[in-house]
Amino acid sequence: xxxxxxxxxxxxxxxxxxxxxxxxxxxxxxxxxxxxxxxxxxxxxxxxxxxxxxxxxxxxxxxxxxxxxxxxxxxxxxxxxxxxxxxxxxxxxxxxxxxxxxxxxxxxxxxxxxxxxxxxxxxxxxxxxxxxxxxxxxxxxxxxxxxxxxxxxxxxxxxxxxxxxxxxxxxxxxxxxxxxxxxxxxxxxxxxxxxxxxxxxxxxxxxxxxxxxxxxxxxxxx
Numbered sequence: 001x002x003x004x005x006x007x008x009x010x011x012x013x014x015x016x017x018x019x020x021x022x023x024x025x026x027x028x029x030x031x032x033x034x035x036x037x038x039x040x041x042x043x044x045x046x047x048x049x050x051x052x053x054x055x056x057x058x059x060x061x062x063x064x065x066x067x068x069x070x071x072x073x074x075x076x077x078x079x080x081x082x083x084x085x086x087x088x089x090x091x092x093x094x095x096x097x098x099x100x101x102x103x104x105x106x107x108x109x110x111x112x113x114x115x116x117x118x119x120x121x122x123x124x125x126x127x128x129x130x131x132x133x134x135x136x137x138x139x140x141x142x143x144x145x146x147x148x149x150x151x152x153x154x155x156x157x158x159x160x161x162x163x164x165x166x167x168x169x170x171x172x173x174x175x176x177x178x179x180x181x182x183x184x185x186x187x188x189x190x191x192x193x194x195x196x197x198x199x200x201x202x203x204x205x206x207x208x209x210x211x212x213x214x215x216x217x218x219x220x221x222x
Contacts, residue, residue: 002028002120003046007039008055008082013105017053017082020112025120036060036159040152043074051119053103056083056094056209062162063208064097065147069155071098072148080119090209091130097144097207101125143206149191157184162201162214 002025008014014032021028031046033039035058043052054067067079080101081094091102101119103112104127115125150158153174160170167181174181185197194200205214 002051003049004028004030005033005042005046005049005052006030007033007042007052007058007061009034009058010055013055013082016109017112020109020116024113024116034058036066036156039066040156043070043077047074047077049077051116052077052079053082054079054099056081056085056090060159060163062159062204063210064093064144065155065159065204065207067094067097067099068144068147068207069150069152073152078119080115080125085209086127088127088129088133091126092133093136093140095124095126095130096136096141102127102130140206143192143203146192147204147207150188154184154188154191157181158188158200158204161185161197162204 004021004025006014006017008017018030021030031042031049033042037060039054039058039061043049052070054070055061056063067081070077070079078100079098080103081099082103082105083090084105086104086106094102101115101124103115103125107115118125147155156174157170160173165173167185168178171178171181185200188194189196189200192200192203194203202214205211208214
């Protein structure tokens with residue numbers, strides 16, 4: 001029996017994916033997540049799942065960083081990105097960061113079914129235009145390598161920092177002390193090669209879908 005994971009914040013699209021999977025694999029078990037926290041808990045709870053369908057722009061999932069993190073922490077789990085973004089360069093970056101496929105949300109049910117079947121058969125599926133796109137830059141690959149070194153908790157702190165939260169707020173959300181968050185931040189900056197939290201966000205922002213739009217967060221005051 002196959003187990004598929006769906007991570008997307010749009011209920012209607014999750015429903016559409018469930019319908020395609022149900023027709024393709026009637027006996028499959030389907031588990032869902034609608035935000036980043038639920039995604040990581042879902043993957044940890046189902047480490048042997050056959051496939052994860054991951055939305056590129058789900059709340060708390062910033063560009064390709066979640067894909068990079070999941071490929072490092074769960075290398076056995078195939079990931080297919082799904083997105084309304086259909087630029088060839090975006091699809092190519094997903095493949096270069098370890099996705100086994102990229103399915104545009106504009107795809108019809110027949111295309112979705114074909115893509116899923118091909119991926120479950122151990123092959124890669126992506127629109128032809130992606131294969132002709134310029135490969136991901138060495139700089140972005142270097143950033144991805146640094147992000148892969150972060151522990152799960154350090155990665156979550158970095159992601160929350162990217163939303164503009166301060167150390168005290170992150171500590172409250174994670175149920176730990178501000179001192180613990182500061183310790184995580186020190187480790188994050190060391191692993192990313194950053195001098196401060198602003199630079200850490202800008203470095204990690206290289207993995208955003210639109211890196212030039214990444215805004216530096218406010219600095220914490222001691």
